[in-house]
Amino acid sequence: MAVVSYKCPHCGGELIFSPTTQKYKCEYCLSDFSQEELEALKPEEGSEEKAVNFEEDTQEENTTEKETQEAVIYHCPSCGAEIVTDETTAATFCYYCHNPVVLSGRVSGEFLPDKIIPFAIDKKQATEKFLDYVHSKKFVPKAFFNKQQIEKISGVYFPYWMVDMDMEGSMQAEGRNVRVWRSGDTEYTETKVYCVEREGDVHLEDITKNALKKSNAKLAEGVLPYDVSKVQKFHMGFLSGFLAEKRDIERTELNKQVQQEANEYGEKILRGTVKGYSSISVKSCHLNQTQENWDYTMLPVWTVTYKGKNGKMYYYSMNGQDGKVYGELPIDYKKVWILGGIVFGVVLILALMGGYLL
Known part of the structure; x- marks a missing residue:
C-alpha cells in the first residue's frame, strides 16, 4: 500500500490543504498551489524523475492476525517512523515529524471516493465557532473552555x-x-x-x-x-x-x-x-x-x-x-444549584417584603 506525503516543489516542506484559500499551502515557505498546479507537477507513471511535489512509499501492511482487528502499521515516508492506524484510517499524521500522510490504498480501487466536499472552515474558525456555540449555553463547566481542551478539535x-x-x-x-x-x-x-x-x-x-x-x-x-x-x-x-x-x-x-x-x-x-x-x-x-x-x-x-x-x-x-x-453539552450542576439558590433567595426576599408591606 502506498503512503503518500505531498511536498512543496520549492522547499520540500509538507503541503496542507487550506480551507480559506481552497489551495495547498506550504507551512514553511508559504507558497500555495491550486489542484491543477499540483496535478501538473506530479511526474507521469514510469518516469524515473524524482517526484518534486509528493513522496510515496509503497509498503506492505505490517500486521499479525491479532493486529488486523486492532491496528495496522506503516512507515512515514518523511522520517521512517512507524504510523499506527486502524483498518478504516485513510489519512493521518506522523506522531514524530507531524507530517500529514495519506494511505492511498484506503482511497483507491473499490474504495476510491466519487466525490468530496472540501473543508471551508479552518481550525481557527472552527474553534471560534465552537466557542461561540458553547458560550451561548448556560451551566457549561469552566474546564470545557480551557486551551488544552479546545486544541483537541480535529x-x-x-x-x-x-x-x-x-x-x-x-x-x-x-x-x-x-x-x-x-x-x-x-x-x-x-x-x-x-x-x-x-x-x-x-x-x-x-x-x-x-x-x-x-x-x-x-x-x-x-x-x-x-x-x-x-x-x-x-x-x-x-x-x-x-x-x-x-x-x-x-x-x-x-x-x-x-x-x-x-x-x-x-x-x-x-x-x-x-x-x-x-x-x-x-x-x-x-x-x-x-x-x-x-x-x-x-x-x-x-x-x-x-x-x-x-x-x-x-x-x-x-x-x-x-x-x-x-x-450534547455537559452540565455543571454546581452552577445550577448556585443559580437556583440565588433565584430562591430573591423570591423569598420579595415575598417577605410583600408580607411586611401588607
Whole structure:
C-alpha cells in the first residue's frame, strides 16, 4: 500500500490543504498551489524523475492476525517512523515529524471516493465557532473552555453514501371539506367527501447516509445537510493536513433504509400537490423506483471530545462547511444549584417584603 506525503516543489516542506484559500499551502515557505498546479507537477507513471511535489512509499501492511482487528502499521515516508492506524484510517499524521500522510490504498480501487466536499472552515474558525456555540449555553463547566481542551478539535473527512433516485408514483386519498353554520338556535355541519388521485414522476437528490460503523451515527448525521453545489471530484490531495476515514458500510446494508426514506419523501411530495381541502387522508401510495445513483462521498467534519467529571465522554461534531454544531453539552450542576439558590433567595426576599408591606 502506498503512503503518500505531498511536498512543496520549492522547499520540500509538507503541503496542507487550506480551507480559506481552497489551495495547498506550504507551512514553511508559504507558497500555495491550486489542484491543477499540483496535478501538473506530479511526474507521469514510469518516469524515473524524482517526484518534486509528493513522496510515496509503497509498503506492505505490517500486521499479525491479532493486529488486523486492532491496528495496522506503516512507515512515514518523511522520517521512517512507524504510523499506527486502524483498518478504516485513510489519512493521518506522523506522531514524530507531524507530517500529514495519506494511505492511498484506503482511497483507491473499490474504495476510491466519487466525490468530496472540501473543508471551508479552518481550525481557527472552527474553534471560534465552537466557542461561540458553547458560550451561548448556560451551566457549561469552566474546564470545557480551557486551551488544552479546545486544541483537541480535529478536522476529519467522514465517508457517506449520497443517493439520487427517480420514481414513478401514484396515490389515492380522501379529501374532506367541512362547512359549519348556524340558523337560529340550530348549528349545521356539512361534510363533503372527495376521492383524490395523484400520479407523477418523483426525483430525489442527495439522500445522505453515514458509511462508517465506528462513528456515532447521531453525530455523523447531526451535521447534515451540506451544500452539495460545492461538491468536487475526489482528489487525494484534499485529505492532506486532515484525518480521514474510509467506509466500512456498503450500499447493500443501506438499501432498505434508503428505499424507506425515499418512499416517505415521495409520498410527502405527492401529498403536497393536493390543495383546497380541509383535511386529507392517504389511503394508498405506490412508488416504483426507475433509476438510482449512489456516490461514495467524503464530507468535512470538525470533531472534539470532552471527558466530564462523572467519567462520561461527550462528543461533538461541526459541519466543516457551514459551522453547524451538533452534540450534547455537559452540565455543571454546581452552577445550577448556585443559580437556583440565588433565584430562591430573591423570591423569598420579595415575598417577605410583600408580607411586611401588607
